[in-house]
Amino acid sequence: MERFDVVIVGGGPAGSAAAHAAAESGASAVVLEKGVPRADRPDRLGPDSTDAAGILDYWVDIMGIHPDEMPDDVVVSTLDRAEFIGPEESLVLHRTGFDSSYDHFGYCMNRARFDDFLRDRATDAGAEYRVKASVRDVETDLEASPRHTVHLANGDDVSGDVLVLADGPQRQVTNKVLDRYVPFDITDRLATTKVNHIAYQEHRRLPEDVARDVEGAIKFWWGYMPGHTAYPWIFPNDDNVARIGLTMPIGMDLSAVEAREQYALLRDSDERIPPGKEYIRRLLEQEYGDEYDIETDFPLVEDRGKSKGTETYAISSTRPIDSPTEAGIVVTGGAMGVTSAFHEGGDHVAVRTGAIAGELAADGDLSPYNDRWKDAIGDEVRRNVALSDVVRDYGPDDWDKAFSVARKLMEASSGDTLFKMNNVTAGLTAARLVATYKKTKYGLRGDRFVQLHADEFVV
Template identity: 60%
Template structure:
């Protein structure tokens, strides 16, 4: 049987980053990625689906110098983000966070970014097996190896491989992670109870559309989000500008939500009295474009889908884990990274930055026989970011259309005419509304202090 030091399941940002760091630290490293086809990639690769926006300080969280990132990865440099409510809107021109990147952020080509991370891992000496998936993972807790438990991976072609350490980075789908971790949760319990409840998970859908140049110019330097237009916890449509005059128009919505679950369907601009069920993602987008631009443009004629982009004919559907993260069973020599551990978020539109950073940490610690420190190290590196997202998501969980209008009015009052108070700026001091928002935010952050945002802790695993 083939034996390696570190085996990595999944070749997205977390897995590729783990492979690069493990190989760079001298470990014999193999990465398995089952591979999917895309319209904008030759051959198989990771499931590179994401709205693909990067805020300034996220680059620092990834632990990259922004000048390292190839020019062909970046689509549009951004100056602002705009949040639009049913009757109010607010523009922000800073995140309010210290960052080395000189702009608000940028949009990027997700497949090219993923491929660049693969190249880095390959250059470091990792063995990248794209097109080979993992069927199952079994852990020998009683291994005679002095470094502790070992793992047997059964591959899609029937072969088996033994690894000392495993990094699970198979994304929010968690095709291997759930069953692999269930080995350590005890009778009657399952990791699925934490990571896969339908009411907490989201699905994202997006289309690549080409806009008339004069219309594209209106949002070419900003991210645009519409809040309170469609029902559901952290459910919203968006437009992200890409190259040329192409933009990704998409949305996030909860999985499993029904029209009967909506308290006031008449209050949402993207619902219709004639609806007998919630619209599909494509129908939501059509309604958004008709509402925003239909008076001047024929949407299907003037803003067409570009079929040579994305995963399938200019469209993409992908899961987003909106659950809180879990600790890894490090006592079993396993680290879970990126979306598989629940670090992505429907609130901030994915989690590429935290996936990269958690992958880098997992790979380095596995290669240096220090994996027992993983849960502490990732919390130190990305815990503040996760804490912010969890706190904000909890605050707005039950917001309806009127709540979003009130919130945007408050934020507008906070920043005056300058737009300079950022997404996470602590200088919110304007009026009672601002005080209430800040108090709620601080209360939530306090509730989740000291890693309290973790929903399955290390001491809950059984070895």
């Protein structure tokens, strides 16, 4: 049986960052990644944890990796704005309002190349990265050395004193491991089918004038499809190609949707929530169908994405969880619930939490982890949880009202970021919107945004 100081389950951003930090600090580390084939990664298997692959300016500093450190082919476009489009109102942001070491509003990246960069960075530091290494189970004996034995599907065993769980928002291994340390059924709190959103996206080549229109912009349509944090988007990439996709809750019942006639991407003939592919077709028809034949003029780029220009993936939309560090276990990235359907994934927080986990694993003392990750990303997660709670029951009219109010707030505050404003000269409605957000965020002070606390684990 092979032995390492640190065994990492999952080779996405969190797992690779943990391996890099551990190896760079002198620990032996191995990443166990089941590996999936992708059209845009034809020469090697890798992680399946894809997202819309955009990073805002201040996320660069949260992540701790500047684009200048990456190979040239990772960043595929730089951003100068975000456009939020409601049924009747819209809002354009040209700056996030947070200090950053990055000079642009943000950037879009090729996610497969980003994963490969993080993987190569980890192996260059001395970590091992193994694919076709599916984890079947983990056996832990806190009195033994090493404490953890990881059983692989091929019959091999790998052991280590520290176990880093970085298997993404589906938590296929994480749930199984954590269930042994809580006095309740872990799936009651962290069940994938209850807490995750599903996302679908297509890589399409845009007509020249459409590509010019979306250049530098990430575009989001709110109030066009039902569901909490359900929205389509366009992210510009290189060579006139864009990622066009959407996020929506798993298992929505169309019959439970109120005022369904107000949602532009629903049809009277719909008997159930449309699949992602149909939603995207309707969005493109709505925006560009008067001038273009969508299937001909917006062709799929089949050598991008996971399969034939498309990809489907889960996004965690939960509040984050602590880790049972006394058992030599840390949970990172999507598995701990720090990615979000509200803000489009979370590569930046995955990398940061993974790096903290790897550093502490190499030091041999995991006890600071639950405090360290809150210090590093707590404000970011708290903001997103608060915003998500504020808009939970929003319909199309609510989004229009919010964008109208937000625009007035920006005009009254010289374009500052919306929820850092104290200016109430935009009117009573604007003051109420800001007050609602601040009250919600205050209710999440300390670690109240955490859904599974360290003291709930029985070790």
